[in-house]
Amino acid sequence: MLFDKETYTARRDRLKRKVKEGLILLFGNNDAPSNYPANVYKYRQDSSFLYFYGQHREGLVGVIDIDNHKEYLIGNDIDIEDIVWFGAVDSVADLAAQSGVEHSAPMSRLEELVTQARTQGRKIHFLPPYRHDQMIQLMDLTGIHPSRQREEASLELIMAVIDQRAVKTPAEIEEIERACAIGHEMHTTAMRLCRPGVSEQYIAGTISGIASAKGCMTSFPTILSMHGEIMHGYPSPRPLEDGRLMLCDAGAETNENYCSDNTRTTPINGRFTSRQRDIYSIVEACHDHVLDIARPGVKWWDVHMSVARLMTERLKELGLMKGDTEEAVRNGAHAMFFPHGLGHMMGMDVHDMEGLGQRYVGFDDEVQPSTQFGTNCLRCGRRLQEGWVMTDEPGIYFIPALIDEWKSKGIHKDFINFDLLETYKDFGGIRIEDDILITASGCRMLGHERIPYHMDDVEEFMAQRTN
Known part of the structure; x- marks a missing residue:
């Protein structure tokens, strides 16, 4: 016990x-x-x-x-x-x-x-x-x-x-941070192993072994793929390729079943290309924006939408989106690139209490779930409370089938530059995810050691790998 x-x-x-x-x-x-x-x-x-x-x-x-x-x-x-x-x-x-x-x-x-x-x-x-x-x-x-x-x-x-x-007690937070420590070792190990020729399954199996050795198990089946545009891209036998990105979404669960959940996207050869930097910088900014605005009393719905607006503005700067930002987000055009929710509660379940009914866990009389594509995957919308643990996980994805579907039907053609978007079909996807605790005055990231995620830190970490 x-x-x-x-x-x-x-x-x-x-x-x-x-x-x-x-x-x-x-x-x-x-x-x-x-x-x-x-x-x-x-x-x-x-x-x-x-x-x-x-x-x-x-x-x-x-x-x-x-x-x-x-x-x-x-x-x-x-x-x-x-x-x-x-x-x-x-x-x-x-x-x-x-x-x-x-x-x-x-x-x-x-x-x-x-x-x-x-x-x-x-x-x-x-x-x-x-x-x-x-x-x-x-x-x-x-x-x-x-x-x-x-x-x-x-x-x-x-x-x-x-x-x-x-609402997590201080003792529960300590146990979650034990899971975060295991998750840190899992993710930094994945980054060290990330290089051309190494298979997705080898890396995923190695880090799952860390969870087994130091915790109860992984908190969910490890997602690890060069195809980061696939939300649940489970590892395949294929070897990693030079010039592409590896997305790793993985977490640990302690012997007492408290969880961690992090995502990192790593350049397989150790260096981001210029185009990868453009997209990564947007996800990085969205991730850090959450840390600035999440606090008790703020609706998680509003945090999600604030991230969607920031993402839309930055994608407009690259020419991938266009038109009025507020109208684009209101109509759900950003979901072409961000088709999931910003994050979820986490605790003894990695999607905490989801089995009890998401409309009860994440919503209330004030904030109801959406039926709009993308926003309908937001697992929480109600006002944050001190002691909640949430995941902060914005992402940008280029999903060829979704691009073709919307382009052929003219969906959100007033907000999306489909001609330029065509050139990104081979890009994949980028997600950055950390676990945050809602505190009395704001929020803080959980885990005493930080898994590198700022681009320069990622490249420096990758440069220090040993064979």
């Missing part, structure tokens, strides 16, 4: 005060078979269960009976056969005591508790499930078919969990 039992008790007490009544079910994860039952994927505990109980063991369910002032940790003790193969582990009763939970019981008791609450007409609160074994278990307990479980999940519980998990 990362924290003492008082921390988890206090978190559950706050949850009870927010939800007010009913029976709360918080499902931990089970082992997930890969290709046959005994060969399982690397285990990962559910983040919300871990947040409120701190236990990593599989096969557990937390039950909070608000009305009767009782809490249970439900799960079966392992038998001697499991002990032979996996070693002895603490009993469920011991795990409950470690988490500050008074009662424990075998899994068979869960049905009894839920049935009793349903008979009494009490509300059963659960979060949207995302694993099919949990969906089946929930259907057996409540009678709700898996196709309806997400829409029937408890909004009171969802909002209460988001309210707590969104």
Whole structure:
């Protein structure tokens, strides 16, 4: 457990005060078979269960009976056969005591508790499930078919969990910065290995090994490609080519499942071309602009749009965009180059709490999601709060299929210079991403060591590589 039992008790007490009544079910994860039952994927505990109980063991369910002032940790003790193969582990009763939970019981008791609450007409609160074994278990307990479980999940519980998990304590920030330290080693290693002839898969595999050795795992499958214009360009066997750029989007997850997430775009031969410098300088300026304007009370929507305006102005200077900047951004013309959101919350999930419903995590009555292309990928729009952790990740991409689509249909022809844009089809893409903490007066980048990202710093770092 990362924290003492008082921390988890206090978190559950706050949850009870927010939800007010009913029976709360918080499902931990089970082992997930890969290709046959005994060969399982690397285990990962559910983040919300871990947040409120701190236990990593599989096969557990937390039950909070608000009305009767009782809490249970439900799960079966392992038998001697499991002990032979996996070693002895603490009993469920011991795990409950470690988490500050008074009662424990075998899994068979869960049905009894839920049935009793349903008979009494009490509300059963659960979060949207995302694993099919949990969906089946929930259907057996409540009678709700898996196709309806997400829409029937408890909004009171969802909002209460988001309210707590969104604001990170100093102790949580320390754990995130441990992940950032691993991420720093991953990214600087990728930059050192970046050179013509080295394969994308070799670099991605090497840095994933760093995460495995120093943390729990990567916080998401590593994105590493010369085709930076592909948002999720996973590594291929192809060797890196002289004169192109390598985009690496990767992060680490600690043993306690707190995450980092950074992106760097590196010239494969160690030097940016003039054209690469032109585009990189815009992304660099947009990245640093966020550091200047993000602060409590400011809408992340407005930060995103401010970056879009700055990007549009700079692209106009290069002749790639034209027309009125405000009108271009309002109509979404910038999404030709920037088709994703500026960033997302981060914590125990790299896209923090996204499984609870992005419209609840990142939006509210004041700021609603957009349906406009590009802006519809903005994962957060509401006002920033002190203690939030966000990613700052502007990018510029030249996507041949998108260029052809918009050009053929005349989409945003008043704002985009398609003739010049044609000459950039072989460019790829550039993204710079860092993790930022919203502080009382502004924001700061997380991680005690900075992964080089200013162009001169990148070239200096690359020049110091050893073979």
